[in-house]
Structure formats: C-alpha cells, structure tokens
Amino acid sequence: MLSTLEVITTVLVGLMVGVELSVAFVMNPILNALPEDSAQLGQAHGGRMLGALMPIWYIGSLVLVTLWAIAGWQHDGVGLVVTAGALLLLSVIMSILLLVPINNRNKTWTPDNRPADWKQQLDRWNRYHYVRVAVIIAAFTLLVTALT
Numbered sequence: 001m002l003s004t005l006e007v008i009t010t011v012l013v014g015l016m017v018g019v020e021l022s023v024a025f026v027m028n029p030i031l032n033a034l035p036e037d038s039a040q041l042g043q044a045h046g047g048r049m050l051g052a053l054m055p056i057w058y059i060g061s062l063v064l065v066t067l068w069a070i071a072g073w074q075h076d077g078v079g080l081v082v083t084a085g086a087l088l089l090l091s092v093i094m095s096i097l098l099l100v101p102i103n104n105r106n107k108t109w110t111p112d113n114r115p116a117d118w119k120q121q122l123d124r125w126n127r128y129h130y131v132r133v134a135v136i137i138a139a140f141t142l143l144v145t146a147l148t
Helices: 002-032 036-071 078-106 118-147
Strands: none
Touching: 002 036, 002 118, 036 078, 036 118, 078 118
16 A cells, blocks of 8 residues: 555656646746747746646645655655655745745736736746746655655
C-alpha cells in the first residue's frame, strides 16, 4: 500500500512540475510573442483555465505527501518526504499570497478593461512563478530521492 502511495504521489507531483515548467518556459514565451491584444487574451484564458485546475493539484499533492509521511513514518527517507511536504506547503502559501491575487485580476482583463500596468503585473506574476517552480522542483527531487 505504501509503495502505491509513493508512486502515485511522485507521479502526480512530477506531472505538476512538468505543467508549471511548461507554463514558465513554453506557454508564456509563446503568448508573449503574440501581438499585444492576443497575448493578453491568451494570458487571461490561461489564467481562467489553469486557475481552476492548479489549486486542486497543489492541495492534492500536499495531502498525498502528508499521507506518505504519516504512513511511512518508520521508514527510511521520511525526512525527505517531510521536507518535500514543507516545500509544497510553501508553494501553496506563495500561490495564495503572491500569485493568485494577480491571476484573479488577469483572468478578468480584456483589451478594453485591462489596467495600464497589466504587463508589469504579469511580469511580477512570472517572477513569482519562477520561484514557485524552483520550490516544487526541489520538492519533487526530494520525493524521488526518498524512493531510493
């Protein structure tokens, strides 16, 4: 049972890392290369779509890591799992405090109602996102290491 939980958790966190890396290094550069109105509309749509999915994924990953730590408390590598859980908790806190407020504004913007500083706000979101990606990569790395 514990082995199944370990594998499912690691795969789900790994997929989350892949999606977030894709946002940072594939989707955002593609959207930023589009003409201004298209770029902003694409960002808003992405914010709506991923803004609905990612909270479930982040919280779900944190719950699974917590279950792994509890179930594997007497096993080797539990310290790595607990540290990974702390990093995932940090990523959730970062999301709530730093990224979600910007995303909540961005997903309602259109070319007609966006603020004058919309690009600066999205640049700020991207900087926070890069840090969050580094945090979840570290968590994923610890989970993979705990498996060995």
